[in-house]
Amino acid sequence: MKSHRLLFLLGFLILCKGQEESGDSELCDDFTDLNLSHCFMGTLLYVRLLLYTRSNAHCGRELLHHGPWHQPLFDPARPTAFVVHGYRPTGAPPIWIDRLVQQLLARDDVNVIVVDWNKGAANLNYFTAVTYTREAAQNLTQFILNMQEEGTSLDNIHLIGVSLGAHLAGFVGAQLKGKIGRITGLDPAGPMFTSASPDERLDPSDAQFVDVLHTDMDSFGLRGAHGHIDFYANGGADQPGCPKTIFAGKSYFVCDHQRAMFLYLCALNQTCSITAFPCSSYSDFLQANCLHCEAFRPAPCPKLVYDLSPWRDALLRMGQTKVFFSTSSTLPYRKLSYRVDLVTWNQYLRWGVVYIRLHSGRSVTEARVDHKLLRFEQFTSTRLLAQFDDDISTVQKISMRINTGNVIGPRYKIRLVRVRFTPLDQPERPVMCRFDIFMEENMEVSFRPLPCNTN
Template identity: 40%
Template sequence: MSQQHNIILLCLFTVFITSLVLGLENNSTDEECADLNNTTWQEYRQRSVKLQVQYLLLTRRNLDCAQTFTQQSLTETEQPSYFNISRPTKVIVHGYRALGSKPSWVKDLAVALLRAQDVNVVVVDWIYGASFAYNLVVENYKEVAVQISVLINQMQTNGCKLESFHFIGISLGAHVAGFVGTLFEGKIGRITALDPAGPMFKGADTFDRLDPSDALFVDAIHTDSDYFGISIPVGHVDFFLNGGKDQTGCARSRFASILVYFPVYGYVICDHMRALHVYMSALSGSCPLIGIPCSSYEDFLKGNCLDCDIFKGTCPTIGLSENSGITVSPIPKEQRLFLLTSSSTPFCAHHILLRLEVSPLDKSAEVEVTLRTESLRKEQRLRLSPTDSSRTDTTMYRTVLTHPLPLCEIQTIELKNTGAFYRQGDIHVKSVCVSEFPSNRQDVPLCVNNFHIRRGAPWFHDFVQVCDY
């Protein structure tokens, strides 16, 4: 889909959401606690609101009551700020907003960050400038970055170091963070981009979009690169979840029903917002989300990329670990990393390589591979093509499977020839092997040799193994 088409769709989407919130009034807020701004239909229609940026502060001391944060907050004595100069600072920057909507996820992300680390969390609220037509909002993003840089300069004056700042930008907010980094000549500590915006940025110069030079370390998570997100690497490491496009559990058809179904907002942005939800889940540390470097998603799915040798064997992880766990120096740039995820939190899935070696086939075939435990089963189908027996006496098929549990807990592998009568009726399997990756190089693949799979008669084999946790 062309970039221009994406922009048109975004503008149509803005108009649609606008029609849903006619007459929306500002919500009342607690007098003692700061809150995000809101944009009314009247303000949108008259375009009477100029770009306004405010900052909210959350720490472990005021987790349930955000504090307005200004330059004066750093020096005031009558009403001291909860801000602690000695601690690192996380800066959350939202992106484009549908009219009248506050980013409801901001508090959840702030809480997840504060549970993981004792830090200052500063939320950049530029909703007034982010709630018009998308192309008009893009015109504002650099001015937002300039205003943020004024605050950062003041914080530096009061003792904060640039390397202690970690910007977390969502969608268009990622490019806002990138331009802040440009203004500080790439000396900011870290920028994490959660599905950085694609429309109007894919072909942009690096000066106008996020790129690895904007911070000492830039990591990005891509989940909607064919619509609202960007499809090119923008950081030192770029995690492309499930290829970076269609996420498990999100509906595939995007815009056909946009004018029919009212619950369209979450429906349309499901892929786009998955990056945020995966990142928040990763902050809990319940399971590792590991990326594997590879030139393409297709090569990854074929099992052609199994290790992280470019990083000296340590695979990058999503989350707060320093430089995503990368220890090599200098850090490689624009590295495409791929991983498969599940459809719900904590989103982790174990990557399993299946290698199937079969004798030459006269016809095409389809094999359903099932990995079982006592309570779980996971299936995947593998298409086999006829081979020229004059050239080879065997054919190797490789594919990547996922399972919620590690390989050591899988008890049974089942193969079933699902082809109709016009397909191969009898498949001679020379060997089938399953192995988990990335591995510690001590793991031994589980293999079974020399058996036949007949149509309509499933073959299965039980493994006897113990997990060494």
């Protein structure tokens, strides 16, 4: 019996000795994980700063608030990205934290600092979390000032704020007199901020450059424009693929709001690269009234990407700019978009919606232009925005149908004197044309497109 105890003790000492020799290299600081009991009782604010670099990409190291220079992994000469989460009603860590950290590090050699204020954000009382944003912002501001004293340039600081965290980032920027390089707001929180003045929420003066992505303006997100450039996905409200009824449970409440982060992650790893168009409203965008970007030349239309430097100077010159785009319901979210110009020569005035199919072998994708009834009359030019969920790089055949809703009368002829398809997302692809197409209302007609310069 004693021998067993001696063996156990010896093994224990060997284990401890091994841990001593390994040092702290395997000890990681993780994001605060709370549960519903903490939320019911309420949490007092406590801010933790977790550093990730390419040397410790999967192992966070908590920084002391009086200075990151005590952490050898922190390099003040590198750019620094702060990730600021929002309200946490369940206390659980955000599901996107690790993915965002990894993609930021994969893209650039930066210091990524996760601002963990879960103790404070985890309260069933949302208003309590809102009040804590000011105190957390003061904490983070002082930390950045300490960084600056150690050689970090404010130009190289990027705050990425999610929901309530977007306003927290704005408060930090305001306290630093708008001198930090950039703030990105991902669907800034709406409740308690709808009627707020610019100094009470995120606004363009909070940083040298502010970009904002909206996905849930009719619920948890904030309406309006709050950056130098505001991206509105599908108009900034309801997102495709998200539940439409409360029977879907939690997803019904959070899906639209969370889509901002998933779109940003997609843009960050460059699998989306979605083109957006400056416009006054989503309705005008869908009506093909805004499919031009002359103000940004020689740069192309803005894209939902991480690096917005090609458009930055123009945006700062133009002031606040709204840009709109549509997405599909799943990764990689981008749609294939064409500007379609029709010239009709039908004898009778017709109203209807247009269906367009693109074919390549067995692959088919369809666009339905039905946001409003379109007017077709004699020798009239009509411009449409056709958006397809699937990308077909080589179009072999096009099918079109104009649905007028006429089911009892004779089918009237519709003559397309010219139809022209201009790719909007891939300008290197050919513009496709066809002339003198005869069709009946509600009947599909197919044709092989030709390069426009050969007609």
